[in-house]
Amino acid sequence: MAERPFIVGNWKMNGTRSMLSEARAIDRASQRLMKVEVALAPPFTLIHAVHKEVQQIGVGAQDCHSVEEGAFTGDVSASMVLDAGAKFVILGHSERRQSHGEDNALVKAKAQTALNAGLRIILCCGESEQVRDAGDAESFVIDQIRASLPEISGNAGEVLTIAYEPIWAIGTGRTPTAEDIGSMHRAIRALLVELYGEETSAAVRILYGGSVNPGNAAELLAADEVGGALVGGASLTAESFLGIVLAAADLPSDG
Numbered sequence: 001m002a003e004r005p006f007i008v009g010n011w012k013m014n015g016t017r018s019m020l021s022e023a024r025a026i027d028r029a030s031q032r033l034m035k036v037e038v039a040l041a042p043p044f045t046l047i048h049a050v051h052k053e054v055q056q057i058g059v060g061a062q063d064c065h066s067v068e069e070g071a072f073t074g075d076v077s078a079s080m081v082l083d084a085g086a087k088f089v090i091l092g093h094s095e096r097r098q099s100h101g102e103d104n105a106l107v108k109a110k111a112q113t114a115l116n117a118g119l120r121i122i123l124c125c126g127e128s129e130q131v132r133d134a135g136d137a138e139s140f141v142i143d144q145i146r147a148s149l150p151e152i153s154g155n156a157g158e159v160l161t162i163a164y165e166p167i168w169a170i171g172t173g174r175t176p177t178a179e180d181i182g183s184m185h186r187a188i189r190a191l192l193v194e195l196y197g198e199e200t201s202a203a204v205r206i207l208y209g210g211s212v213n214p215g216n217a218a219e220l221l222a223a224d225e226v227g228g229a230l231v232g233g234a235s236l237t238a239e240s241f242l243g244i245v246l247a248a249a250d251l252p253s254d255g
């Protein structure tokens, strides 16, 4: 595991103010686990409230619009989530690619706008089961990342995180083997080295996401080139999310 592991909870469309107690508990425990960078991405409606409740953990958004402002009823811009307290935004999640028709070009436009607004980005990628069964997972994911990445004028290591999330592993209880995760993450690392050079790309963490839970976190986080986890279902209670954070804290560091 390179650098400080990054464990991010994606609450998806879950959570009202009654869930702020979970965020508080996660924050309190994380203050004793400084070895791990911990963050939550609550729904838009809770970003400001979570930001106000926490001291240690980061807060992010699950999406933002591709343009800065304008007549887009119901949408939320990058500068709005920044103003609410978000420091990063998750983009290109497979649930948005599938149910909102987001393609690589749109993800790239959103990522560019988010960076311009001053947000860090977590760029999601991942193959379907059909693509994996056809033996095309790595080329699919590499093409997807290439086509979704924005221009990064500053230091990519400071603003970019990649989350590899095989679609068939999200919310299903199924996970790839640690070998398969390591192989995909090495391919993503090679792309990052090609794009940003050895030194800069070393600071870009590559998260694994898909059915991570306290029981499998230690094994999945120990896979080659895994720099943390993006966690859906198991991030909804402090108890299960902190089980994953603790597993990350217990990993031997290679530095």
Ligand code: PEP
Pocket (backbone or CB within 6 Å): 010, 165, 169, 170, 171, 172, 209, 210, 211, 212, 230, 231, 232, 233, 234
């Ligand atoms: C996700 O959707 O980002 C995710 C990883 O979900 P889960 O942990 O529930 O599989």
